[in-house]
Amino acid sequence: MNVNQRALAESAAAAVCGYVVAAILEATLIRTMRPTEWELAWVSDAALAVALGIAVYLWRHLLTTRRELAERERAELVLETQLSVAAQIQRRLLPPVPPTDNGFEWAAALRSAGKIGGDIYDFVAIAPSVWVVLVADVSGKGIPAAMVLGSLRSAFRAFARQTADPARIVTQLSTVLYEEWYGSPT
Numbered sequence: 001m002n003v004n005q006r007a008l009a010e011s012a013a014a015a016v017c018g019y020v021v022a023a024i025l026e027a028t029l030i031r032t033m034r035p036t037e038w039e040l041a042w043v044s045d046a047a048l049a050v051a052l053g054i055a056v057y058l059w060r061h062l063l064t065t066r067r068e069l070a071e072r073e074r075a076e077l078v079l080e081t082q083l084s085v086a087a088q089i090q091r092r093l094l095p096p097v098p099p100t101d102n103g104f105e106w107a108a109a110l111r112s113a114g115k116i117g118g119d120i121y122d123f124v125a126i127a128p129s130v131w132v133v134l135v136a137d138v139s140g141k142g143i144p145a146a147m148v149l150g151s152l153r154s155a156f157r158a159f160a161r162q163t164a165d166p167a168r169i170v171t172q173l174s175t176v177l178y179e180e181w182y183g184s185p186t
Helices: 004-033 039-091 143-160 168-184
Strands: 119-127 131-138
Touching: 004 039, 039 143, 119 143, 131 143, 143 168
Parallel strands: none
Antiparallel strands: 119 131
């Protein structure tokens, strides 16, 4: 059933419901009031007006609901597109695996729990056959964790080129990330 057919079916259902409500109201009023002929005409007109009012209300409510649903679907599509782009960017941050060297063969794979996440690995060659490797899991999931990865990767690469001492690299990474995300330590 396409959108127009569905709208037509919903409109018809609303009209039938309005008619039924008006008929019940009219019958109840006639039984209760036992009107004269003039009052009967007035009751019929009032019931018809109520039915029309209900039908118009239901139609307007349906239009508003459809508009809100379309806006939500559009927003969800935009978000899904942005998440897909973010996932592609995150995959591009991952370096190629270093070549086999001195009988040492590298392998790496990353599978996020969601579209994007807080996991990363990186390799930095600091001398021939000497590599500094980062394997990190940023606390949290999704967009916030992924945002930290860009800073983490850039800082890691800068610090790894300055020193091959893992303890010093990790200390510098911790300090920089803490200052960037939480302010200067006190």
